[in-house]
Amino acid sequence: MRCFWDERQRAHAPQTEFFNGALHPAADVPERVDSVLSAIGKVEIPPRHSEAELMALLRPVHDANYLDLLRTAHDEWRSAGREGDVLPYAFPVHRRPRSLARIDARLGQHAYDTCAPIMVGTWGALLAGLDTLLAALDATLAGEHAFALTRPPGHHAGPDYMGGYSYLNWAAIAAILSGKRAAILDLDYHHGNGTEDIVRGRDGIAFASIHADPATDYPFYWGHAEDSGGNVLNLPLPRGTGFEAYDSALSRAAEWLGDGSPEIVIVSFGADTFVDDPISHFSLQTADYARLAERVASLGVPTLIILEGGYAVEALGGNVASFLSAF
Numbered sequence: 548m549r550c551f552w553d554e555r556q557r558a559h560a561p562q563t564e565f566f567n568g569a570l571h572p573a574a575d576v577p578e579r580v581d582s583v584l585s586a587i588g589k590v591e592i593p594p595r596h597s598e599a600e601l602m603a604l605l606r607p608v609h610d611a612n613y614l615d616l617l618r619t620a621h622d623e624w625r626s627a628g629r630e631g632d633v634l635p636y637a638f639p640v641h642r643r644p645r646s647l648a649r650i651d652a653r654l655g656q657h658a659y660d661t662c663a664p665i666m667v668g669t670w671g672a673l674l675a676g677l678d679t680l681l682a683a684l685d686a687t688l689a690g691e692h693a694f695a696l697t698r699p700p701g702h703h704a705g706p707d708y709m710g711g712y713s714y715l716n717w718a719a720i721a722a723i724l725s726g727k728r729a730a731i732l733d734l735d736y737h738h739g740n741g742t743e744d745i746v747r748g749r750d751g752i753a754f755a756s757i758h759a760d761p762a763t764d765y766p767f768y769w770g771h772a773e774d775s776g777g778n779v780l781n782l783p784l785p786r787g788t789g790f791e792a793y794d795s796a797l798s799r800a801a802e803w804l805g806d807g808s809p810e811i812v813i814v815s816f817g818a819d820t821f822v823d824d825p826i827s828h829f830s831l832q833t834a835d836y837a838r839l840a841e842r843v844a845s846l847g848v849p850t851l852i853i854l855e856g857g858y859a860v861e862a863l864g865g866n867v868a869s870f871l872s873a874f
């Protein structure tokens with residue numbers, strides 16, 4: 548198991564977020580990384596690519612106008628005389644394709660919620676995260692298991708939208724750039740809506756997600772069981788789910804993914820399924836992650852593990868280390 552992390556990813560440091568109708572301290576804080584680093588030990592620093600190289604690699608996954616917005620939004624926000632983090636406040640459910648120049652109009656067009664603030668360091672942190680992902684992907688393509696300490700998370704980011712702390716969809720990027728038959732397994736508490744939107748219908752990529760029932764939990768509009776079909780399998784579970792029911796769903800997902808004879812497995816791993824997670828409602832324990840990971844490892848395919856959520860900061864490192872221990 549090789550682990551990759553780039554310190555430049557710390558530059559993304561949101562202060563507050565809008566949650567359940569009120570402003571709260573942000574959950575995706577850089578301290579999450581310290582917890583993971585202290586638990587997993589040695590990490591490798593990924594080689595750096597130029598911005599132009601990285602933009603070219605993103606082109607098959609994310610829309611050009613969306614990437615341009617991510618790159619320039621903070622400068623435009625400052626030019627408009629704004630302080631603090633960049634946040635959208637109006638969303639074009641009416642006439643979405645209309646093209647407007649004002650920063651707030653552009654933000655709303657490329658976001659589905661207010662949970663992806665952009666600050667001065669966000670774009671640089673995203674590019675560094677992409678370097679981290681690419682190094683881990685290279686290791687996986689060479690036949691090893693690898694962990695990319697990606698932060699911010701990625702699985703809520705769609706082809707042309709941000710949301711849910713996510714901007715670039717690490718799992719979809721890895722699957723598409725791999726050029727292999729890829730199985731994406733999303734084990735975050737929340738449905739990987741962005742990943743599903745990017746890979747649905749793509750040849751050679753299968754996507755299975757185990758997550759909280761969207762009838763009760765974010766992101767609400769995706770991830771329902773009846774949305775399964777083709778290369779997508781959604782397995783929603785009720786609040787309170789513990790090891791046995793989770794393992795049973797994982798067994799089903801692993802068998803379904805294995806039927807596609809994947810050459811690479813990509814795990815969107817979120818430890819917000821942990822019993823003490825402050826924003827979630829499953830009841831997995833630290834030791835459970837090792838047992839669940841064994842089921843994934845038993846597919847016998849080089850596996851790339853990506854960090855998504857997990858907001859019980861002190862326990863996060865132990866939960867990640869537990870999951871990685873099976874590889």
Ligand SMILES: [Zn+2]
Nearest residue numbers: 735736737856
């Ligand atoms: Zn999550």
